Amino acid sequence: DQQVKQNSPSLSVQEGRISILNCDYTNSMFDYFLWYKKYPAEGPTFLISISSIKDKNEDGRFTVFLNKSAKHLSLHIVPSQPGDSAVYFCAASGRNGNQGGKLIFGQGTELSVKP
Amino acid sequence: GAVVSQHPSRVICKSGTSVKIECRSLDFQATTMFWYRQFPKQSLMLMATSNEGSKATYEQGVEKDKFLINHASLTLSTLTVTSAHPEDSSFYICSALGGGFSPLHFGNGTRLTVT
Numbered sequence: 001d002q003q004v005k006q007n008s009p010s011l012s013v014q015e016g017r018i019s020i021l022n023c024d025y026t027n028s029m030f031d032y033f034l035w036y037k038k039y040p041a042e043g044p045t046f047l048i049s050i051s052s053i054k055d056k057n058e059d060g061r062f063t064v065f066l067n068k069s070a071k072h073l074s075l076h077i078v079p080s081q082p083g084d085s086a087v088y089f090c091a092a093s094g095r096n097g098n099q100g101g102k103l104i105f106g107q108g109t110e111l112s113v114k115p
Numbered sequence: 116g117a118v119v120s121q122h123p124s125r126v127i128c129k130s131g132t133s134v135k136i137e138c139r140s141l142d143f144q145a146t147t148m149f150w151y152r153q154f155p156k157q158s159l160m161l162m163a164t165s166n167e168g169s170k171a172t173y174e175q176g177v178e179k180d181k182f183l184i185n186h187a188s189l190t191l192s193t194l195t196v197t198s199a200h201p202e203d204s205s206f207y208i209c210s211a212l213g214g215g216f217s218p219l220h221f222g223n224g225t226r227l228t229v230t
Binding site for chain 1: 119121125149157158159208210220221222224226
């Protein structure tokens with residue numbers, strides 16, 4: 001049972017345009033959501049997070065939007081840069097933030113930003 | 116920032132042998148460490164949760180006798196893959212959680228190939 005889903009395995013965007021990565025979840029107990037970026041043969045790197053008490057969190061070029069009623073979140077990257085090309089994982093946890101740190105990951109979306 | 120070091124980054128072993136992977140938190144004390152496994156093009160799957168000084172908690176379907184976890188100190192956890200088989204070939208990633216409300220920090224992973 002995939003509790004966190006990223007339905008687009010890949011996304012290709014032109015440099016300078018907006019990249020929108022989507023994530024859906026099924027467990028209403030999740031209250032903390034994170035996006036990680038991953039290069040091949042490396043561990044994930046934390047990008048940005050959002051608590052369920054918010055609907056938007058922004059950090060530089062990265063903005064995460066949360067729609068609790070739809071159980072949907074998205075990561076916007078603008079402007080997109082070639083260095084953003086990587087696999088992006090959405091992750092969720094429950095119980096006051098970290099559920100002891102136990103994260104449930106989506107399948108990942110491979111973003112390719114073309115110069 | 117927080118750093119998690121994982122060693123080795125790559126290991127090739129023969130079927131039937133055992134392999135130990137180390138995960139260290141370099142600048143913080145990790146109350147909890149997690150071990151994930153990733154197959155190509157798939158999500159990171161949590162294998163087990165490791166708390167310092169106590170037995171690890173394994174996720175459903177993960178054989179605790181095959182994947183031995185030791186968390187002997189607040190900065191070191193080890194995963195030993197015992198009697199490795201080719202189907203154990205995968206990318207293993209550890210993560211560490213310090214105190215408080217903070218995102219997980221991941222090691223760079225270990226690519227295990229069992230021949």
